[in-house]
Amino acid sequence: MTSNPGDAPSPPPTGAGNGPAVSRREFDALFAAVRTWGRWAPADRGAWNRVTPDHVRRATALVRDGAVIPLARPWDTTAGPDNTKPALHFMSDLGDVEAPEPTTHKDFLAVDYHGKAVSHLDALSHIAYRGRLYDGRPAGELVDAKGARFGAVAALGPLVTRGVLLDLPTVVGNAWLEPARAVHAEDVAAAERALGVTIGDGDAVLLRTGSMRRRRERGAWNPDAASAGFHVDALPLLASRGIALLGGDGDSDVRPSPVEGVHSPVHALAIAAMGVPLLDNLDLEALSTACAEAGRHVFLLLVAPLNVPGGTGSPVTPVAVL
Numbered sequence: 001m002t003s004n005p006g007d008a009p010s011p012p013p014t015g016a017g018n019g020p021a022v023s024r025r026e027f028d029a030l031f032a033a034v035r036t037w038g039r040w041a042p043a044d045r046g047a048w049n050r051v052t053p054d055h056v057r058r059a060t061a062l063v064r065d066g067a068v069i070p071l072a073r074p075w076d077t078t079a080g081p082d083n084t085k086p087a088l089h090f091m092s093d094l095g096d097v098e099a100p101e102p103t104t105h106k107d108f109l110a111v112d113y114h115g116k117a118v119s120h121l122d123a124l125s126h127i128a129y130r131g132r133l134y135d136g137r138p139a140g141e142l143v144d145a146k147g148a149r150f151g152a153v154a155a156l157g158p159l160v161t162r163g164v165l166l167d168l169p170t171v172v173g174n175a176w177l178e179p180a181r182a183v184h185a186e187d188v189a190a191a192e193r194a195l196g197v198t199i200g201d202g203d204a205v206l207l208r209t210g211s212m213r214r215r216r217e218r219g220a221w222n223p224d225a226a227s228a229g230f231h232v233d234a235l236p237l238l239a240s241r242g243i244a245l246l247g248g249d250g251d252s253d254v255r256p257s258p259v260e261g262v263h264s265p266v267h268a269l270a271i272a273a274m275g276v277p278l279l280d281n282l283d284l285e286a287l288s289t290a291c292a293e294a295g296r297h298v299f300l301l302l303v304a305p306l307n308v309p310g311g312t313g314s315p316v317t318p319v320a321v322l
Helices: 024-034 043-050 053-060 168-172 185-195 211-218 232-241 265-273 285-294
Strands: 068-070 088-094 105-110 120-122 159-167 204-208 245-248 278-280 298-303 313-315 319-321
Touching: 024 232, 024 265, 053 159, 053 298, 068 285, 159 168, 159 185, 159 285, 168 185, 168 204, 168 285, 185 232, 204 285, 204 298, 232 265, 265 278
Parallel strands: 159 204, 204 245, 245 278
Antiparallel strands: 068 319, 088 105, 120 278, 120 313, 159 298, 298 319
């Protein structure tokens, strides 16, 4: 499909607030409304069960130009307001450990990746709400110091499906969405019209807020205090479309949270209720440019997490192919 924002209907609202506020009772009703517990086997693959070989074949047919675009941020070893637990990278062999010839160079990597600086995938064991993982499984019985026995990232395996870029800054005519700007259901619908896309069954939806461009031009800030992302009112629309994966250049949640007593409500709805894994902290700037040049905002998306038994997620470099 082609896009021509200049011919689009009126853009989404550009208000900067994270609201409206949502009570805990309203949130619990929303959680129940989008819940898909008991729908799939194996349950710990959740919404990835939606993606069939037919979905994969249709997604591969989207490749026209052969442009390959990695979507991960660089491995970040520098502390900052958005990187309080920097990744580790040091050399473990400089050609002086093993016998000579050939000279061998080795390095060590380590990371506490569930934060704001590392591009990663959240598996279904990452989030519980009211003590329950996805499918109603008791978190206290299934996740311990040895890892997760349900919903681990190893159960997901790789995903190949159609990706849809919701490029909100392009739609509203700004360089980026300011931190704390909520993306509502009407924003999603207006973006579909403006970009010429329709989110469908088995799709991976990626939200660009422009946070990486803002960071490069304005400097880092604490995204736990304020970041653009989805308001919870967008999740019923995404649930009705049957998405398999949700992600973006933040962590999908607008912050501050609009829900009293729930710091990451989109995480709770997507992962614990809908069984939809999340991709956090992507760099979508190159993809935004490529989609604009190609005149389309759909593409083949490949996501291959590390095979970590018991892991609650994985660092990952998703790849878009146009």
